[in-house]
Amino acid sequence: MSNLANEDVNYLRNQKSSVNVSNGKVYLLTKRLIDIIGSLCGIILLSSLFLIIAILIKVEDPKGTIFFSQKRVGLNGREFKMYKFRSMVSNAEEKLSELLKFNEINGAMFKMKDDPRITKVGRFIRKTSIDELPQLINVLKGEMSLVGPRPPLPREVTEYSPYDKQRLLVTPGCTGLWQVGGRSNLSFQEMIELDLQYIERRSFLIDVKIILKTVLVLLGSKDAY
Template sequence: MPAVLGTDAVVTAVSVALVLDRAHQPHPLRTAAVATVAWISVRALRHRYRTGDLGESRGAMPVLHDWLILVASLAVLGVATARTPQPYPALAALLPCLVAAVVCHRRLHRHLTAARRAAEAVDRVLVVGEPGVLEAAVHRLASRTDHPYAVVGTVVAVDDPLAGVPGALAEGALAAAAAGSERLDPGLDGRAAGHHVVEAARRHDAELVLLAPGASLTGDRLRELCWVLHDAGLEVALTPGLVETSVKRLTAASVAGLTVLRVEPPLRHGAQAALKSTVDRCGAALGLLLLAPLLLLLAALIRLDSPGPALYRQVRVGRDQRTFTMWKFRSMVTDADSRKDDLATRNECDGLMFKMRRDPRVTRVGRFLRRTSLDELPQLVNVVRGDMSLVGPRPPLPDEVAAYDATALRRLRVKPGMTGLWQVSGRSDLSWDETVQLDLHYVDNWSFSSDLDVMSRTLRAVVDGRGAY
């Protein structure tokens, strides 16, 4: 925390003082001091220096929100004191503190992620629940390493005294949880159950108790259990069983003494949807205009490298299962589609998509285009026409959609995108299930700010090239 706070203070003070002095603005040192105090205050009020929150969010949007609040606050202060510097020098002076905060934020997130993969910077968690509910929660926690919960044991409520945690928990990464499994008699009242759980937490040196309630852990019994755990100095968390639901869509309320979580529906209409559509079409049109020389150069290189047209069109499935013609730069030989069946046994994707790291149909220029994602640029035409969005799920082929189950079909509730969570999370290196889960998370939880975050992360994914083949 001191390092982050110090970086914010030094970068803001130095950049504001130097830029305003070079721009011959009045009172550069005094303005630098005010800007530094304002920046640190905004960040502190939004809990950016709290130890438990450092590095938790992977996106740059929270930092941008802080910076916009800083700019607005300084503008209001300047108007109130009649000492407003010229706007362009002022913005130039404040930009370095935004850049430094974003860089620092990303480094902290990478450091925290690496530490958690090594089982460091985590909370030791005891999971309490009933068979099935408990198993699902433990499986979910064990499947990822980007969260602070490390399961050290379980307490399962079962009627059969010989029963324990389901056998699947003893496999792989869940062995530790199974080894630390204990049983809880569902007939115990809340206080007695609480004392049993407290003893188990102390034996496993747990810092937090995660409750996964079922039929026998509800109402007054659950409340009494929380009383005992809190009186013993243990932190308590409760999982309602929701998965891949953004906390931004949840609102807690108390109704007739019941604690209720209201789940807002996914954004489909309204101001954010209209803004997304406007940005999509205007951004794509501007991109086509600015990138026209590059597009012509790439088309010429493709024609020189192999016989055939520079552009490749293919029928894809869009929102609500409507088909459209998608455009790409041709990266394969002209008879690639007819040779696909011959290569079916060499498919390296575990799901419905076809992917090969060294596909013999890809041309020399095509390998470069795929590595840099430049083959996707003609899809800007699809965005202008309204068939696609700048950000969204990957557009599937009709034969893939024909094999979709009801869960996978939900990917088609929004327009497909040129980039998305799939691209910035590993692309073809992801399994089919991971791809579907990322797309479903986007469909249910997208917002305009999350789209901006994905677009900012796309550049890094393209430069990195991981999973692009």
């Protein structure tokens, strides 16, 4: 998949069953301002942590890269490269086809609790969600927001129903209701419902509440893998 066609986007916006997307100018401007300030502060304040994690990743697997970039689908189906700290072996994508039969979640997602591709450092940074921190770069670039639906993989979007595609009508985020509401313990459809609920109700106050709850996840969550 590349970008959603204009008629596809318009159909989703106009269909009677679609969510009511909040597009208030004040809210969107405030949200973008918070994204810029928040991502800049995060990158600066966490620079020492970034360095430590980078060293640990290189020590465990000198041949692999520190960062992992992956094509994701964002606002209105636009594709972009999302950044993470590498938490898997360098040939993880090639090994995926062998593991699809062990998928532990229904729907257009892949989750495996004891994924053999995850490194020792990777297991720790995933458990604490530290692997997600480089996405602050995506936020600064405007490809993502601090809060919003998680950006899916192109192969996942090909399996979306028109109802599921409604989550692509807003800028994707680093965290959202799914991450603070159960994460990997939730089904694909439950994730969709939480995302659409956020899109319907999103506001400055809700965004702040989700960010504060996310801090608790960074201190360690049994739901992350």
